Amino acid sequence: DTAVSQTPKYLVTQMGNDKSIKCEQNLGHDTMYWYKQDSKKFLKIMFSYNNKELIINETVPNRFSPKSPDKAHLNLHINSLELGDSAVYFCASSQDRGQDEQFFGPGTRLTVL
């Protein structure tokens, strides 16, 4: 009965590769997010989608491309991976945009070698 799930949990890859992280929520929420948590544990929003529409793009390099095929899924594709992309990526969802709590997935630890 996982509310927000992400795959894979761990991702180890070489610089220059392209990779994707998938996220699904079964909470019936309208809004989904991607966050990046760096090595110092700092959490920063990258994107948010509401009903499949991109709402926030927080000055993320265009090597990162989110895709929302439906409102229960928000995938993150990363092209030409760089060392600095190594981080934990969290997907989250909420019923509404600002006032509701966000439910987070378990995170995907990306390591770029």
Next chain:
Amino acid sequence: AQKVTQAQTEISVVEKEDVTLDCVYETRDTTYYLFWYKQPPSGELVFLIRRNSFDEQNEISGRYSWNFQKSTSSFNFTITASQVVDSAVYFCALSEEHTGANSKLTFGKGITLSVRP
């Protein structure tokens, strides 16, 4: 612009001690929402509480309590009789109402709490 400051970076206590985690926020809005999240060593982010700016009542949930003071722009979190399982990183976060469709959670840098047996 919205900002959350968690000035304490690491706190270490002995089990059964009380501990308070501080959170100070900045916002232009009169309507906003404050949150606390817990990130245990296993890595997941767990929602603890949400408070809107019009509700200054303090909240208690078991050993956890929250003190919201608009006058000092603070939303502090106290754990009473701490336990080893409370060891985690705790994040305070803020969301503003006026940004509407662009509202987002801004997180503080987190406080690492270690509870020693």
